Amino acid sequence: MKNKFYLISVAILCxxxxxxxxxxxxxxxxxxxxxxxxxxxxxxxxPTQTVTYVDESGYHVVSRIDPPTQEKTHPPVxxxxxxxxxxVVTTPHFSVTPDQxxxxxxxxxxxxPTQIHYPDQPTFDSAVTIPEKANGxxxxxxxxxxxxxxxxxxxxxxxxxxxxxxxxxxxxxNTLTSDKLNPQTANASGVVSWTFDTDNCDIxxxxxxxxxxxxxxxxxxxxxxxx
Numbered sequence: 001m002k003n004k005f006y007l008i009s010v011a012i013l014c015x016x017x018x019x020x021x022x023x024x025x026x027x028x029x030x031x032x033x034x035x036x037x038x039x040x041x042x043x044x045x046x047p048t049q050t051v052t053y054v055d056e057s058g059y060h061v062v063s064r065i066d067p068p069t070q071e072k073t074h075p076p077v078x079x080x081x082x083x084x085x086x087x088v089v090t091t092p093h094f095s096v097t098p099d100q101x102x103x104x105x106x107x108x109x110x111x112x113p114t115q116i117h118y119p120d121q122p123t124f125d126s127a128v129t130i131p132e133k134a135n136g137x138x139x140x141x142x143x144x145x146x147x148x149x150x151x152x153x154x155x156x157x158x159x160x161x162x163x164x165x166x167x168x169x170x171x172x173x174n175t176l177t178s179d180k181l182n183p184q185t186a187n188a189s190g191v192v193s194w195t196f197d198t199d200n201c202d203i204x205x206x207x208x209x210x211x212x213x214x215x216x217x218x219x220x221x222x223x224x225x226x227x
Contacts, residue, residue: 129205129222130205130207130220130221130222131220132220132221132222133218133219133220134218134219134220135216135217135218135219136158136212136215136216136217136218137156137157137158137164137210137212137217137218137219138156138157138219139154139155139156139157139219139221140155140156140157140191140193141153141154141155141193142154142155142208142221142223143223144223144224145223145224145225145226146198146223146224146225146226147198147225147226147227148198148199148201148203148225148226148227149197149198149199150197150198151195151196151197151198152195152196152197152198152223153193153194153195154166154193154194154208154210154221154223155191155192155193155194156191156192156193156210156219157190157191158186158190158191158192158212158217159186159190159212160186160187160188160189160190161185161186162185162186162190162212162213162215163183163184163185163186163212163213164183164184164185164186164192164210164211164212164213165183165210165211165213166181166183166184166194166208166209166210167181167208167209167210167211168181168196168201168206168207168208169206169207169208170200170201170202170206171201171202171206176196176200176201178196178197180194180195180196180197181194181196183213192210198225201225202225203225203226203227204224204225205222205223205224206222206223206224206225207220207221207222208220208221208222208223
């Protein structure tokens with residue numbers, strides 16, 4: 001019985017020695033098999049390294065090594081101190097040289113706007129007037145001035161029942177001819193009047209002479225015909 005225990009103890013001892021010997025040689029036989037692969041994730045796409053080795057206990061260990069973070073480079077920022085650029089446009093300039101004097105239209109200094117005569121607006125010399133003369137007759141009423149084309153009226157104070165004639169000059173030489181200018185007899189108050197049109201009268205002062213028939217009594221006056 002003791003021999004059996006002895007044999008078993010020897011066998012266990014031998015087995016222990018063998019195991020110890022194997023345990024001492026195992027570290028020398030450990031080899032490292034690095035397997036480097038590039039792992040890219042769909043999101044970040046950062047390359048990594050995976051290392052597989054066997055530790056002291058005989059287990060295979062897989063370790064991942066991330067590379068160090070790299071600094072991001074940014075594009076150069078344009079400088080704001082750069083001076084702005086301008087587009088210069090040259091405008092043509094024309095100058096007059098002394099050899100080419102500027103000529104201006106001649107103006108008649110003696111002509112004024114008041115001396116310009118228009119055919120449709122005849123003028124008259126306002127300085128020329130008809131002198132007023134009277135003998136035994138006086139003016140009661142006359143239209144003055146009169147717009148050319150309108151009617152004019154003249155009335156005198158004479159002697160009742162006396163007959164009087166009138167002459168109206170349409171211009172400086174000729175008189176008007178009209179039934180409205182026929183001789184008239186003074187009324188009971190001695191008043192005589194005539195009304196006539198001025199269509200045929202020229203612009204300006206128009207002389208009028210009224211005479212008492214069979215007498216030296218008369219009056220000379222005028223009316224002004226205007227446009």
